[in-house]
Each structure stands twice: as structure tokens, then as C-alpha cells.
Amino acid sequence: MGGVWERMIRSARAALSSILISHPGTLDDELLHTFMIEAEAIVNSRPLTYVDMNDPHNSEPLTPAQILTLKNK
Numbered sequence: 001m002g003g004v005w006e007r008m009i010r011s012a013r014a015a016l017s018s019i020l021i022s023h024p025g026t027l028d029d030e031l032l033h034t035f036m037i038e039a040e041a042i043v044n045s046r047p048l049t050y051v052d053m054n055d056p057h058n059s060e061p062l063t064p065a066q067i068l069t070l071k072n073k
Contacts, residue, residue, distance in 0.1 A: 008043060015039040044068065
């Protein structure tokens with residue numbers, strides 16, 4: 001019933017899984033913190049709006065990272 005946040009949890013889990021697969025071994029606190037920050041960056045870089053990328057007059061889609069940092073990239 002919570003499709004939006006369940007999809008975000010799935011995205012975060014997929015990002016963490018791919019990061020953990022690419023860096024096998026023991027996981028200490030510092031490495032876990034780094035992985036969580038990387039997963040957060042991946043999730044916050046997803047577009048919030050639909051923009052047709054084939055149209056040259058459209059600008060880049062708005063992302064949560066742009067709102068949080070008040071920067072375009």
C-alpha cells in the first residue's frame with residue numbers, strides 16, 4: 001500500500017547490494033557509513049519529474065539532491 005516509499009527502499013537496497021558485491025570482505029563501521037552515504041547519493045539523484053530528454057528545449061529533471069544542496073549538480 002505504500003508504493004512510493006517501498007520503491008525507494010528497494011532502490012536503496014539495490015544500491016547497497018551492488019556496492020557490497022563490488023567490495024567483498026569484512027564490513028566495519030566506517031565502511032558501512034560510506035556505503036550508506038553512497039546509497040543515499042544514488043537515491044537522491046533520481047529525477048522527481050518527468051522530462052523528455054529527446055526535446056532540446058527541456059531542462060534537466062529536478063532531483064532531491066538539487067533541492068537539498070540548492071545546486072544544479
